[in-house]
Amino acid sequence: MAQPNNFGFGEEAALLKESARKFFAENLPTDALHELVASDPNPERMTQSLWKRDAWQQMVDLGWTMLAVPESAGGIGMPVVAVAGLTEELGRAAFPCPLLPTLNATYVLAACGAQAEAPLAEIVEGLSATLAVTNAQGSWDTGSTDVRYTDGKLNGTACYVQDARKVDRLLVSAHSDAGISLYWVAADAPGVTIDPDAIVDLTRDQAHVSFVDVVATPVFDDGVAALDAAMPAIWTLAAADMVGAGEWQLQTSVEYVSARKQFDHALGFFQAVKHPLVNVMIKIDEAKSLVYNAACALDNEPDRARQYAHMAKASASDMAGFASGRSVQSHGGIGFTWECFVHLYFKRQKHSQVLWGDGAWHRALLAEALLGTAA
Amino acid sequence: MSESARKDTPEQAEFRTYCRDWLADNRPADPSVRLPLSPLEIMTQEQLGYLQAWQKSAYDAGLVGCDYPVEAGGGGRNDCQRVANEEMIRARTPFFPNVIGLGMAAPTVLYHAQESVKRDLLPRLLSGEDIWCQGFSEPGAGSDLANVQTFAERKGDKWVINGHKVWTSLAHFAEWMIILLRTDKSHKYDGLSYFVVPIRSALGKGVTVRPLIKITGETGFNEVLFEDLEVDDCYRLDELGKGWQVAMTTLLHERGAGELQTPRAGGLKSKSTHATNTSNLMDLARNTARDGKTAADDPVLRDRMMQMVIREEALKHNQRRARVPALLDHPMRLQLQNKLLSSENSQDIASLAVDIQGAASSLYLGDANAPSGGQWPMAYMNSYGMTIAAGTSEVQRNILGERVLGMPKSK
Structure with missing residues (x-):
């Protein structure tokens, strides 16, 4: 099935994107975000999970956490392209909350079929969730987990778990008799220990989560199949977040170089400053076009979605690194300080860049698809 | 349908x-x-x-x-x-x-x-019986086009033209030229007027066409010298001093943004021409031996090829997104990137193709062993025409930085 020319980005999607932009800007403008998450510059600070629970509750009430839940499971079943629009705005605001992890878990659950009805119902009720599927090496291979399920109980540790301290539920992958299977666990269940990682990114939290004889609800036997099916959506949304954040970095840098004067000219007068910011714009636009193409493929052309999502995540990851570097550099001395807001986005982008595979990782997989496995 | x-x-x-x-x-x-x-x-x-x-x-x-x-x-x-x-x-x-007649001269005339x-x-x-060429650029007027110095002096109802035009594609076949001339030395923009002038019929009578040879060894463009060429006033387009505005009609149509659709044909595949796209690039890698395996198995080349595949795909969807206002931050943001990105992408694809060929990239058109008949090194060299002509990549980045991002104008 072919893709619609407008990516299927209709009026409803445009409205959602617009209202999300307003919501984030009103609830947490950048200065308020800085005040909330960056009050303690100590590099050896205790790791904290700083976010606005009241704003999160409003997002839940708006139905944003069940956008990706299929209608058959009681959700809204919005196309991925609309969810990508919302996620782009989330990234633009660098908004701390468990929306992305919840959407990611939702896409995995939606790939599990009827057996995931109960967990999806909990998401529809407003509970948040995150994926606990990564091993100690940080492998993005869906077949690698350090958790084991035996005799009805989970044991082991999941690493690089996103926003673990903000969520209500964990969707865990573990070795089982059937291979690698998926399990649904309350984040505060007996035997679950969430050990926060001390991370660079101030707008998210991350943890390693240990399971000691944790009683868990089995969700799906073929966990790798479900994770693989959901990954293109997960990569696409991670890329959408980076596109939004990149746009903030671009606009903020352009404003700064248009105002700051040296040698009797605004900095942006000088092509050595101007042209790299144009290159940032070009890279954002490439990534953005690829994000909406991948999202649209997920909705309309599923056979091609995996390749397109590799492209989107690879492009956005490289862009995020580049835009981050330029945003600090073009702010000069002030950009190197804690008081200037650019470090918030620099850190979020560096986090997103590696999450679910960096550019080189995605290009290697794309090459396998297009050129075959290398001899 | x-x-x-x-x-x-x-x-x-x-x-x-x-x-x-x-x-x-x-x-x-x-x-x-x-x-x-x-x-x-x-x-x-x-x-x-x-x-x-x-x-x-x-x-x-x-x-x-x-x-x-x-x-x-x-x-x-x-x-x-x-x-x-x-x-x-x-x-x-x-x-x-x-092509210049249809795309630029015809709508302007x-x-x-x-x-x-x-x-x-x-x-x-x-x-197509009369081939046309375009006389805009001069040795001292490239990116700064309005600096044109070739002068037309009025003598009754005739004009006498003296000066030097460069990078004139097709002039060696041309009957006519559209030309931007200076008619007033005291005003930069308002001192320009626009004419059409005969070329072939005036050869040796005020017009000299000399081929410029490109870095590929091909000809195709020229320099054109005017020495006391007389033309009738009827060949002036629009009013005196309005040359810059008339030139905008030409350039708008050149960039495909004019009112009239340019007649365009094509698609015929010639045996020896390889388009600079990534599908040909990957074919080349599959068929190129390198240290006992194919170039398509080399991890560094694979990564570089995928970077090009991704950029090529992005460019395609930029065009698509340019027509979806809800996904655009600025109405001209994607259109104005088009020339820059397509020329740089072709250049980078051709450059990578040359790298993939390794030692064989030294072989050119005349060598029977040259991969793809030597087309890739030629395409790579020719790609610089695209990143220089019709506004260099540097000028394109100025335009984007100023018109789209609103940064201060660079002089």
Whole structure:
């Protein structure tokens, strides 16, 4: 099935994107975000999970956490392209909350079929969730987990778990008799220990989560199949977040170089400053076009979605690194300080860049698809 | 039925059928000569003759200049050139040789010349019998086009022209030139006027055309010297001092943003021409041996190829997103990137192709062992024409930084 020319980005999607932009800007403008998450510059600070629970509750009430839940499971079943629009705005605001992890878990659950009805119902009720599927090496291979399920109980540790301290539920992958299977666990269940990682990114939290004889609800036997099916959506949304954040970095840098004067000219007068910011714009636009193409493929052309999502995540990851570097550099001395807001986005982008595979990782997989496995 | 055919007006639908039928019977036979990659690289009379005969037959059949007024030699139709173009490209015809005439000179003459001049010049332009060239750039006026110094001095109802134009593609075949001239030295922009001037009939009588040889060894563009060339005032386009505004009509159509659709044909695959796209690039890698395995297995080359595949795909979806206002932050943001990105992408693909070939990339057109007949090194060298002509990449980045991002104007 072919893709619609407008990516299927209709009026409803445009409205959602617009209202999300307003919501984030009103609830947490950048200065308020800085005040909330960056009050303690100590590099050896205790790791904290700083976010606005009241704003999160409003997002839940708006139905944003069940956008990706299929209608058959009681959700809204919005196309991925609309969810990508919302996620782009989330990234633009660098908004701390468990929306992305919840959407990611939702896409995995939606790939599990009827057996995931109960967990999806909990998401529809407003509970948040995150994926606990990564091993100690940080492998993005869906077949690698350090958790084991035996005799009805989970044991082991999941690493690089996103926003673990903000969520209500964990969707865990573990070795089982059937291979690698998926399990649904309350984040505060007996035997679950969430050990926060001390991370660079101030707008998210991350943890390693240990399971000691944790009683868990089995969700799906073929966990790798479900994770693989959901990954293109997960990569696409991670890329959408980076596109939004990149746009903030671009606009903020352009404003700064248009105002700051040296040698009797605004900095942006000088092509050595101007042209790299144009290159940032070009890279954002490439990534953005690829994000909406991948999202649209997920909705309309599923056979091609995996390749397109590799492209989107690879492009956005490289862009995020580049835009981050330029945003600090073009702010000069002030950009190197804690008081200037650019470090918030620099850190979020560096986090997103590696999450679910960096550019080189995605290009290697794309090459396998297009050129075959290398001899 | 194709997507575009579904939206046809009754006139377009009827015309589409006509074009399709005509092309089925009259699409020219494949040429016996090697065709160049574009009209700007036409080198020999044989190549030109083949392409001119094709343009003339398409013109006689009504597929060229469909939307031009009948008095000017056109077809007098409404928005039908688009249809003819789609059908010609679908039928994989050769391209038209009179590319500057059709794309730049014709709309400018139509909108700004006297009636008698239009009637006199446009029919032979549209038919391709008269090849046209463009005299804008000069040694001292490249990116800073308004710095044109070639001077036209008034003598009664004649003008006497002296000066030097460069990078003039097709001048060695041209009958006519559109030319930007200085008529007043005291005003930079308002001192410019726009003319059409004869070239071939004035050779040795005030006009000298000297070929410039490109880094590939091909000819195709020239320098043109004017020494006391006299032209009649009727060949002035629009008012005196309005040359810059008239030039904007030319440039707008050159960038595909003008009111009139340019007649365009093409799609014919010549055996020896390799388009700079990633699918040809990957084919090359599969067929190139390197240290006992194929280049397609080299991890570094794989990564670089995928970077190009991704950029090529992104460019495609930029075009698509440019028409979705809800996903655009600025209306011109994507359109203005187009020339820059497509020229740099082609250059980077060709550059990578040369790297993939390794030692064999040293072999050129004349070598029987050259991979793809030596086309890749030639494409790589030719790619610099695209990143320099029609506004260098540096000028494009200024335009983007200033018009889209609103940064202060660089001088």
